[in-house]
Amino acid sequence: MASVVEYKGLKAGYYCGYCQSREGKASCGLWAHSMTVQDYQDLIDRGWRRSGKYVYKPIMNQTCCPQYTIRCRPLQFQPSKSHKKVLKKMLKFLAKGEISKGSCEDEPMDSTMEDAVAGDFALMNKLDIKCDLKTLSSDLKGSIESEEKKEKSIKKEGSKELIHPQAIEEKLGSGEPSHSIKVHIGPKPGKGADLSKPPCRKAKEMRKERKRLKLMQQNSAGAFEGFQAQGQPVSLLPKAKTNQPKSLEDLIFESLPENSSHKLEFTRFLCNSPLEAEHPPNGPECGYGSFHQQYWLDGKIIAVGVIDILPYCVSSVYLYYDPDYSFLSLGVYSALREIAFTRQLHEKTSQLSYYYMGFYIHSCPKMRYKGQYRPSDLLCPETYVWVPIEQCLPSLDNSKYCRFNQDPQAEDEGRCKDLDRVRVFYRRSAMPFGVFKNQHNDPSEEPAVLEYANLVGQKCSERMLLFRN
Structure with a gap:
């Protein structure tokens, strides 16, 4: 069983639901006729993500809102x-x-859509689903509603x-x-404070009071422990209260x-x-x-x-x-x-020990909440290594596009190293690209296949079958 994919190439200059730029997005995509779970695992570890059968990868240094793959460590x-x-x-x-x-x-609340490309209506990421249609632009809202009318x-x-x-x-x-959304206009006129009741206390004061009482209880518990050391019966001691978080x-x-x-x-x-x-x-x-x-x-x-x-x-x-x-x-x-x-x-x-949450978009403040699922890591867009999110945030505060790998000599170890070994599917036959190239002698094929192989990586390019006409 092998994955069969059709590379669609670069799509640039289209609408972004994160910053409402009308032509700021850029991504490359492929259509997956079928795909093994191992191939998709390797693809998402190189920044790809699927929407239905369409699998896309944002061009991070070109797109208006860079989308970094984020994973949580559930253990x-x-x-x-x-x-x-x-x-x-x-x-x-x-x-x-x-x-x-x-x-x-x-x-x-989020007001965002994943890429809608190649005519495939993109579905919302489950962590991005909390969205109010009234806050979206009329164009985006119209596209959502028109698609929904097509479905039962x-x-x-x-x-x-x-x-x-x-x-x-x-x-x-x-x-x-x-x-519906209720708009709070203002408080109704009242009769003022009820002087027969004690004044309301601020939350800060109440927290201080609780902390003071807790310290007093701890001190008293320490005193009882001292009595126990001197022979005081255990039955007279207060029961230890377990305070383990759930x-x-x-x-x-x-x-x-x-x-x-x-x-x-x-x-x-x-x-x-x-x-x-x-x-x-x-x-x-x-x-x-x-x-x-x-x-x-x-x-x-x-x-x-x-x-x-x-x-x-x-x-x-x-x-x-x-x-x-x-x-x-x-x-x-x-x-x-x-x-x-x-x-x-x-x-x-x-x-099986990770939970992938889709994309983290630091340049969109409403989309930063995924970073609250800690501990989590972001994928370096250049070397495809995982870096703890705490190390990435200072760089993202200064620039929306960042290389997270701090080693300046590090490279993408999974990039295409041998184009001739890329597997293609032509006329119901699987063959290495080197054989296909020699049979067809078409120099226009090589740039597109090289672009595809670098994006998916050498491992996937040797396993998946790239459909060629």
Whole structure:
């Protein structure tokens, strides 16, 4: 089994959804008629990413908003405070039916699209899905709506109904499930402060008070330990309070009471993609390939995430969700579940230990939130080595395009070194490019094949079959 691809070349001067430049984007692309999971793993490790069967690579030193491949290290991952808020919000909703009020501070709203190229409507990256159509430009909004009209709002798969990706809208401000945006005009006139009640305390003062009480408790516990050393009975000592932070799994898989208000279930099944499904004996139980992950709430499907399970990682693709449940921050919640899922796969398949989140765009402030999933690494756009994001940020603050590898002598070790060994597919036959070149004697073929081979790397160019007319 070999990947069969058709190189589409450079596409430059088209619309960017990150900075709204009408002709600032530049990328190279190829159409994947079929692709092995190992080839796609090697491609994303060279800055490529798929949207359906179209696989593209931003030209980093030319495009208006450089997109750096980012991966999280799930084995060392610790959820941040905002991540824990999302998980606790979901638990409260499931257990008691509570809907959190007030503004959602999990992550900023995004107004962005992945590359729409070669006539293929690009789907939103699952971590970029939280988007308000009202904040997009009219041109971009029109293109989204026109594409959505072409699709049916509901697709049948067996006896289950899948939600169409029409849920690209999320309310700003409060967490109430709604399609509209309420504008807060101003406070209503009141009667002033109630002098019969104590004055409101500032949050800073309350934190100081809690810290002072905690120190007093610690000091008293130390005094009791001193008494114990002098023969004081242990039963008189205060019980030690464990204050271990909950792990990601503790927060996600916390048991719910029997009378919970809601029930959330998950199903997973293979979905159509250019990736060929594989089930090696030493691989994960579900195998490698592209999967739909369905989120069912009380028997109703509310979200569908698409992931690629590859030899070394779980790669996030996109998420469809019902906008009525945007108050649950499903984009963040599904990402945290997928990080936990990567950990589970690692237990069976030790080399599978990364979670790829798509692209990190530092030049777009709203797109920096992916860097909050720590620890994480960015891919050097010149040498294709992984560098911890903390080392990359100072350089990105000074320039939107950066080489992260600090060794000035380092080169791209995977670049094309022997063009004649590139495999091509011509008239139903696979052959090295050297043989094809000698048969056709067409000098115009070589520049395009060389460009392709340098972008995909020598390893992939020798395994994949490049379609030639």
